[in-house]
Amino acid sequence: xxxxxxxxxxxxxxxxxxxxxxxxxxxxxxxxxxxxxxxxxxxxxxxxxxxxxxxxxxxxxxxxxxxxxxxxxxxxxxxxxxxxxxxxxxxxxxxxxxxxxxxxxxxxxxxxxxxxxxxxxxxxxxxxxxxxxxxxxxxxxxxxxxxxxxxxxxxxxxxxxxxxxxxxxxxxxxxxxxxxxxxxxxxxxxxxxxxxxxxxxxxxxxxxxxxxxxxxxxxxxxxxxxxxxxxxxxxxxxxxxxxxxxxxxxxxxxxxxxxxxxxxxxxxxxxxxxxxxxxxxxxxxxxxxxxxxxxxxxxxxxxxxxxxxxxxxxxxxxxxxxxxxxxxxxxxxxxxxx
Amino acid sequence: xxxxxxxxxxxxxxxxxxxxxxxxxxxxxxxxxxxxxxxxxxxxxxxxxxxxxxxxxxxxxxxxxxxxxxxxxxxxxxxxxxxxxxxxxxxxxxxxxxxxxxxxxxxxxxxxxxxxxxxxxxxxxxxxxxxxxxxxxxxxxxxxxxxxxxxxxxxxxxxxxxxxxxxxxxxxxxxxxxxxxxxxxxxxxxxxxxxxxxxxxxxxxxxxxxxxxxxxxxxxxxxxxxxxxxxxxxxxxxxxxxxxxxxxxxxxxxxxxxxxxxxxxxxxxxxxxxxxxxxxxxxxxxxxxxxxxxxxxxxxxxxxxxxxxxxxxxxxxxxxxxxxxxxxxxxxxxxxxxxxxxxxxxxxxxxxxxxxxxxxxxxxxxxxxxxxxxxxxxxxxxxxxxxxxxxxxxxxxxxxxxxxxxxxxxxxxxxxxxxxxxxxxxxxxxxxxxxxxxxxxxxxx
Numbered sequence: 001x002x003x004x005x006x007x008x009x010x011x012x013x014x015x016x017x018x019x020x021x022x023x024x025x026x027x028x029x030x031x032x033x034x035x036x037x038x039x040x041x042x043x044x045x046x047x048x049x050x051x052x053x054x055x056x057x058x059x060x061x062x063x064x065x066x067x068x069x070x071x072x073x074x075x076x077x078x079x080x081x082x083x084x085x086x087x088x089x090x091x092x093x094x095x096x097x098x099x100x101x102x103x104x105x106x107x108x109x110x111x112x113x114x115x116x117x118x119x120x121x122x123x124x125x126x127x128x129x130x131x132x133x134x135x136x137x138x139x140x141x142x143x144x145x146x147x148x149x150x151x152x153x154x155x156x157x158x159x160x161x162x163x164x165x166x167x168x169x170x171x172x173x174x175x176x177x178x179x180x181x182x183x184x185x186x187x188x189x190x191x192x193x194x195x196x197x198x199x200x201x202x203x204x205x206x207x208x209x210x211x212x213x214x215x216x217x218x219x220x221x222x223x224x225x226x227x228x229x230x231x232x233x234x235x236x237x238x239x240x241x242x243x244x245x246x247x248x249x250x251x252x253x254x255x256x257x258x259x260x261x262x263x264x265x266x267x268x269x270x271x272x273x274x275x276x277x278x279x280x281x282x283x284x285x286x287x288x289x290x291x292x293x294x295x296x297x298x299x300x301x302x303x304x305x306x307x308x309x310x311x312x313x314x315x316x317x318x319x320x321x322x323x324x325x326x327x328x329x330x331x332x333x334x335x336x337x338x
Numbered sequence: 339x340x341x342x343x344x345x346x347x348x349x350x351x352x353x354x355x356x357x358x359x360x361x362x363x364x365x366x367x368x369x370x371x372x373x374x375x376x377x378x379x380x381x382x383x384x385x386x387x388x389x390x391x392x393x394x395x396x397x398x399x400x401x402x403x404x405x406x407x408x409x410x411x412x413x414x415x416x417x418x419x420x421x422x423x424x425x426x427x428x429x430x431x432x433x434x435x436x437x438x439x440x441x442x443x444x445x446x447x448x449x450x451x452x453x454x455x456x457x458x459x460x461x462x463x464x465x466x467x468x469x470x471x472x473x474x475x476x477x478x479x480x481x482x483x484x485x486x487x488x489x490x491x492x493x494x495x496x497x498x499x500x501x502x503x504x505x506x507x508x509x510x511x512x513x514x515x516x517x518x519x520x521x522x523x524x525x526x527x528x529x530x531x532x533x534x535x536x537x538x539x540x541x542x543x544x545x546x547x548x549x550x551x552x553x554x555x556x557x558x559x560x561x562x563x564x565x566x567x568x569x570x571x572x573x574x575x576x577x578x579x580x581x582x583x584x585x586x587x588x589x590x591x592x593x594x595x596x597x598x599x600x601x602x603x604x605x606x607x608x609x610x611x612x613x614x615x616x617x618x619x620x621x622x623x624x625x626x627x628x629x630x631x632x633x634x635x636x637x638x639x640x641x642x643x644x645x646x647x648x649x650x651x652x653x654x655x656x657x658x659x660x661x662x663x664x665x666x667x668x669x670x671x672x673x674x675x676x677x678x679x680x681x682x683x684x685x686x687x688x689x690x691x692x693x694x695x696x697x698x699x700x701x702x703x704x705x706x707x708x709x710x711x712x713x714x715x716x717x718x719x720x721x722x723x724x725x726x727x728x729x730x731x732x733x734x735x736x737x738x739x740x741x742x743x744x745x746x747x748x749x750x751x752x753x754x755x756x757x758x759x760x761x762x763x764x765x766x767x768x769x770x771x772x773x774x775x776x777x778x779x780x781x782x783x
Contacts, residue, residue, distance in 0.1 A: 112747040144639040159422040187499035
């Protein structure tokens with residue numbers, strides 16, 4: 001009995017002791033691999049394909065960061081996290097960065113001691129219902145049963161929305177996206193609510209995609225973005241500026257295909273700084289001079305990543321909308337690379 | 339050791355030397371225990387210190403203040419009133435009550451199933467004992483989680499959607515014509531005189547309602563319903579009166595040898611007061627129905643009225659009862675086999691039938707063997723309710739260890755609180771069962 005307690009305590013203490021961490025950049029370089037917290041499987045955003053290779057919009061950003069830090073976009077280990085485990089995984093040091101459609105909120109930023117370094121997708125919470133339900137607005141859902149994923153901002157938004165509109169609902173709280181879809185498809189709930197991008201991704205995988213509609217109401221702001229631990233500012237800056245580099249690349253028309261050509265011929269000082277042709281931009285953050293060039297080479301610029309994974313040519317078919325560059329009426333705006 | 343060298347050779351045997359702590363068997367056991375205890379305490383101290391330091395490094399502290407913050411989420415099954423405006427602490431209590439509810443009914447059903455299966459497994463009827471063996475072996479040897487998910491999927495996927503109960507415009511039109519042969523009826527209909535509707539969301543059942551309730555009050559924002567209290571009081575009173583009647587009958591029987599007829603008096607005492615009270619309070623059933631418009635066409639998404647038993651609850655209860663029942667069956671069988679066969683033979687010799695032999699001779703003695711392992715099965719069942727998370731049953735694990743933990747980010751506090759709660763529940767159950775065990779165990783005088 002005593003021995004068991006002793007061994008158990010020993011095991012527990014090693015787990016806790018392992019949680020102490022130094023600078024994340026040095027850790028990643030020493031390990032030769034970036035550990036990226038990812039979704040357990042959300043089509044278009046982050047999931048393994050048929051060959052076990054991770055693909056998706058969030059995954060592409062992980063690869064860009066790996067390319068910037070280690071020079072190789074394939075040196076990433078993806079750790080699938082659920083809505084419940086994701087922030088614990090990050091703050092305990094199990095992952096280096098969390099890029100997994102996580103909403104930037106005040107309390108997560110302050111109370112959970114996390115830093116949201118960028119917004120890679122501006123989203124909002126929506127509802128999906130079956131067409132034959134005859135519902136055209138979320139305000140007609142009085143008395144409906146609604147499936148929600150637990151551990152997310154969506155369950156709080158949902159309660160607020162129904163309360164504000166003075167209508168009632170029955171919640172069905174489920175663990176993950178696939179279970180929510182199963183329950184929704186089997187008719188155990190009338191409506192399924194999550195981020196509108198997630199709804200579009202879910203609908204793309206359904207066999208009878210055209211018999212489901214996404215209601216027009218967007219009931220919340222959901223800025224989704226990469227998250228790092230509070231307090232490691234250098235690492236936060238690396239992730240933030242890798243993302244900004246992808247945005248600037250789109251703004252300047254630099255693509256995966258023409259980057260070498262641009263690098264050879266450009267006279268634009270900002271592009272030259274970003275690609276490491278002049279100045280000491282990479283080394284300022286402890287990276288190589290060509291770090292951001294490598295990041296862009298990994299999956300192309302922001303627009304290319306968007307179109308390849310979730311854009312209008314894919315089954316998910318999301319329009320750029322708020323996620324267009326500021327020059328095209330969207331919100332994606334990168335500070336100058338100077 | 340130092341003392342030993344300071345002593346002259348051939349010192350008196352009574353003298354105590356430090357080396358005796360190791361070499362003298364009288365002291366060695368104590369020495370080892372003390373050393374292990376100190377090492378263990380040091381380890382615990384280091385663990386706690388390490389935790390605090392690591393929390394400080396992450397700029398976090400241990401703070402239970404979140405329990406008094408607005409929860410903001412909804413819970414589908416609530417035994418006491420709760421809205422998303424309530425605080426996290428109340429959400430925790432809702433979860434705790436849901437845990438206790440499923441554990442309470444689970445223990446009762448598991449015991450009934452277990453005793454029946456255990457007795458039947460010893461049956462001389464080959465088919466009956468064979469079936470019980472199959473039941474016990476399949477349920478004991480497959481993980482509980484799989485049973486819970488299986489039962490949940492079966493209950494939720496095989497039942498019709500609430501939509502299937504709706505009356506559409508086409509149906510109303512078909513009823514309007516004289517010709518009844520073209521009438522269309524909803525795909526699904528309710529059972530038991532329309533009081534119960536089985537859907538894939540849960541079971542809608544008629545709710546008992548009172549039209550002239552006695553009112554109620556709130557104690558620490560937990561509602562106390564006077565009607566329920568009055569009914570309980572009347573039932574307890576009736577049972578006590580009935581006991582007095584039976585005791586009297588026994589005294590008369592011992593006195594005169596003739597037992598007075600009591601059955602109709604018992605029935606009257608047990609049921610008349612309760613029925614009278616319920617009639618006086620205007621007892622009726624509220625039947626779940628779809629709201630409909632003036633033409634008779636059903637509207638809305640779900641049944642209104644009555645109450646809904648979620649499939650997550652049903653599935654968890656069924657799976658827990660059957661799983662734990664299989665273990666209890668084995669305990670009961672072992673208990674019965676532990677009673678010498680001579681007891682049964684003696685009972686038969688006295689002319690008792692097999693059923694009465696089991697009830698009057700074997701089971702009461704077997705209880706002494708059965709109860710101690712039964713306690714641990716009850717504890718297992720209670721702790722296993724936390725697997726309800728797999729079917730979205732919002733028990734203590736779902737509220738405190740699930741949504742509250744997530745929304746507040748207080749992992750350590752939530753886990754500690756949850757462990758403490760399960761510990762207290764388990765200790766309460768085992769102390770209650772120990773009281774019962776002391777009551778039935780062999781009295782040695």
